[in-house]
């Protein structure tokens with residue numbers, strides 16, 4: 001269902017909006033919801049750096065099994081914490097980072113390890129506080145603020161970045177870091193829209209717009225995707241007619257959480 005007035009040459013904001021509308025239809029609109037509780041989201045993301053999901057989960061579970069709770073993790077000898085999270089890529093770097101993050105949360109709340117004060121803070125204040133912590137970048141801070149507190153920010157990972165560049169609403173030289181503010185400026189400052197834009201473009205990069213050999217035949221964005229035009233020429237009516245209207249979980253598999 002491409003918007004009729006969107007072409008390969010359409011301006012970035014209109015392309016980004018068309019991308020959102022079409023993928024919203026293709027994958028289905030989602031209510032914004034957290035992936036996991038706030039403290040788990042924050043600490044797990046630190047553990048996940050260059051680590052598989054299974055090894056990240058193992059590290060998280062071993063850490064809490066060894067030290068019981070957040071006060072226990074904070075009080076633990078750092079080498080013992082590093083040993084508990086040894087399935088992660090850089091346990092000796094991550095252990096002191098986790099303890100420093102816990103120290104800062106404790107200082108902010110006066111004791112409890114609870115991040116819900118972020119709900120009441122202005123978005124920019126929360127973003128600045130989070131990204132000042134060791135090991136917390138724009139993507140992690142944005143994920144936490146958008147998913148858990150419905151703040152109007154946009155996490156950008158390599159999938160979202162690649163799709164945006166190929167479709168042509170993000171410049172080819174814009175870094176993933178810089179893309180956070182560039183893409184946010186193209187979209188309405190509405191948490192539900194940004195949540196869906198993030199999830200859908202993430203799925204799109206992971207399931208269809210692969211780094212190697214994107215599956216353009218299955219892609220509903222080809223009618224205005226700059227990469228498609230560059231590689232295959234202007235889309236034909238036959239190619240558009242053969243494009244599926246929606247993701248088919250029976251044929252192609254269930255989408256990840």
Ligand code: SF4
Pocket residue numbers: 163166167208209210214215216219220221222225226227228
């Ligand atoms: S048409 Fe191809 S390159 Fe463009 S977004 Fe779709 S899968 Fe990616």
